């Protein structure tokens with residue numbers, strides 16, 4: 001890849017709590033994505049997935065401090081981007097869908113009006129052209145009877161249909177990268193599968209890249225070519241999905257795998273039943289953040305953080321990965 005669509009380089013983001021504590025939400029995260037690629041970001045609650053995703057378009061909350069590294073989108077630095085260019089980035093290059101479509105949709109605007117608004121803001125479509133393009137997008141995302149859905153209020157739509165409206169809104173800006181942050185977590189299992197199929201289909205048709213964020217390893221097996229596993233703000237393992245799932249090297253990835261009863265059996269693995277989650281104090285110490293939960297830890301692990309080691313496309317941050 002000479003100039004990747006996205007390059008994240010040693011990204012570090014932290015928060016200061018009201019008690020004066022520092023939370024290292026994302027530490028030293030680096031990865032690249034090419035056009036049209038699907039990459040999955042996996043890890044339990046609080047591991048830094050959403051903060052990483054928001055940094056891509058500089059959408060971090062005001063309390064966040066971007067303290068290291070940068071994000072490059074088509075060769076341009078997001079950290080230093082001016083306001084105008086940033087608007088272009090958010091409205092034309094990167095689109096987002098989130099976990100709770102009901103919270104992202106405006107309850108007092110019809111589905112059609114919200115798609116129409118996105119088409120106006122991002123592409124200056126008006127009037128009948130906007131309606132025609134909006135209906136086409138509704139069809140594309142598999143909404144049944146677009147004419148009827150156009151005038152529907154969000155509360156009249158099911159969760160799956162609401163998420164399809166959100167995807168149509170995201171597609172209105174014709175993103176090169178769609179960030180899907182837990183897009184199916186709030187949905188029923190069968191609907192989850194349909195939404196993932198839709199995303200895969202849209203990706204093939206439109207050639208957009210997808211960053212799929214999930215705590216559910218089972219979801220990535222059929223969806224993403226590569227996977228990054230995050231723990232306590234760090235990427236602890238990465239590589240081609242099949243290799244990582246078939247031969248996890250990091251003890252945390254192995255734990256995650258055990259939380260998925262049978263990878264091919266269903267889509268509903270539970271993310272967090274392997275023990276207590278990483279907390280702030282752990283991530284602030286000098287040792288490996290996974291040390292307190294690690295079944296293969298040695299005393300050195302509590303003292304010094306392991307380096308990332310790499311072999312081809314695979315990386316792992318553990319001294320005892322073999």
Ligand SMILES: Nc1ncnc2c1ncn2[C@@H]1O[C@H](COP(=O)(O)OP(=O)(O)OP(=O)(O)O)[C@@H](O)[C@H]1O
Nearest residue numbers: 015025044045046047048049050051052061063215
């Ligand atoms: N606005 C905020 N203020 C303070 N701390 C925050 C804020 N947003 C996130 N954090 C902290 O940053 C860390 C990473 O959070 P993040 O939301 O990225 O996790 P996540 O991996 O997306 O989790 P989930 O699976 O629950 O969505 C957590 O420790 C979280 O408490």
Ligand SMILES: [Mg+2]
Nearest residue numbers: 049050051181
């Ligand atoms: Mg999140």
